[in-house]
Amino acid sequence: MKSDDDHIIQKIKSGDQSAYDELLKTYERRVIQTCFKFFLNKEDAEDLSQEVFLEIFQSIYSFRGDSKLSTWIYRISIAKCLDEIKKRSRKKRIDSFKQMIHIDDVTNWLSGGVMPDKNIRQNDNMKQILKALNTLPDSQRVAFTLSKIDGYTNKEIAEIMNISSNAVELLVSRAKKKTGDELKSILKNSS
Numbered sequence: 001m002k003s004d005d006d007h008i009i010q011k012i013k014s015g016d017q018s019a020y021d022e023l024l025k026t027y028e029r030r031v032i033q034t035c036f037k038f039f040l041n042k043e044d045a046e047d048l049s050q051e052v053f054l055e056i057f058q059s060i061y062s063f064r065g066d067s068k069l070s071t072w073i074y075r076i077s078i079a080k081c082l083d084e085i086k087k088r089s090r091k092k093r094i095d096s097f098k099q100m101i102h103i104d105d106v107t108n109w110l111s112g113g114v115m116p117d118k119n120i121r122q123n124d125n126m127k128q129i130l131k132a133l134n135t136l137p138d139s140q141r142v143a144f145t146l147s148k149i150d151g152y153t154n155k156e157i158a159e160i161m162n163i164s165s166n167a168v169e170l171l172v173s174r175a176k177k178k179t180g181d182e183l184k185s186i187l188k189n190s191s
Contacts, residue, residue, distance in 0.1 A: 005069035012060055023060075024053060027070070031077050038081040048084055052077050085160050089146065132182045136175050143168050144175035 008026070011019035031052050035045035055076050063072055133141050142161065146152045147168070152160070154168045161168065 006065075009060065009063060009065070009069065020057060023056070027073050028053070030070070031073065034074065034077040035081055038085065048080055049077075052080050055080065082160070082162065089152075089160055129183060132179045133175075136178060140171045140175040140178070143171035144179075147172045 004026070008019050008023050012023065028049065031049045032045050035048040035052070036042065039045055039048070052073075056073060059076075063069070067075075133145065136144065139161070143157055146157045146160065147154070154165045154172075157168045158165045
């Protein structure tokens with residue numbers, strides 16, 4: 001006897017448009033609940049669930065049935081949530097970086113405003129800090145940046161990087177060890 005999931009999949013693959021509605025009706029609430037656990041915001045969860053179902057509908061023809069349909073949908077939901085966290089993290093880092101180097105002041109100066117001497121020095125310091133951080137392996141640089149510049153907890157970083165909290169702690173510790181003296185020197189010279 002075929003399961004309801006097998007029946008829905010076969011109907012979709014045979015071109016039955018009503019099967020999409022049936023799939024949505026069956027799994028929409030679970031997907032929204034999964035997304036809500038990541039963002040604790042109903043609107044974000046609903047928006048992201050739309051992206052999840054778009055992906056499901058686009059890739060349903062490649063579903064091989066190696067796992068249950070619900071497991072496959074759950075994996076897509078988790079992957080979309082992690083992608084969104086990473087996207088938000090990048091935006092937050094960029095915004096934080098802009099604030100740290102006072103990009104608005106530099107832009108104002110370049111367009112004819114007053115030269116921000118202190119901000120230019122801070123910009124030079126930030127360039128030196130980034131140069132030091134860029135010598136690190138990617139995983140250490142990302143963990144260190146998320147921890148020390150963006151202020152994420154080890155647990156949050158673990159979720160973003162898809163590793164354990166202990167691994168995050170180790171990466172941050174190694175990054176500090178490799179760049180510690182150089183960063184202290186830069187910060188000392190800036191005061």
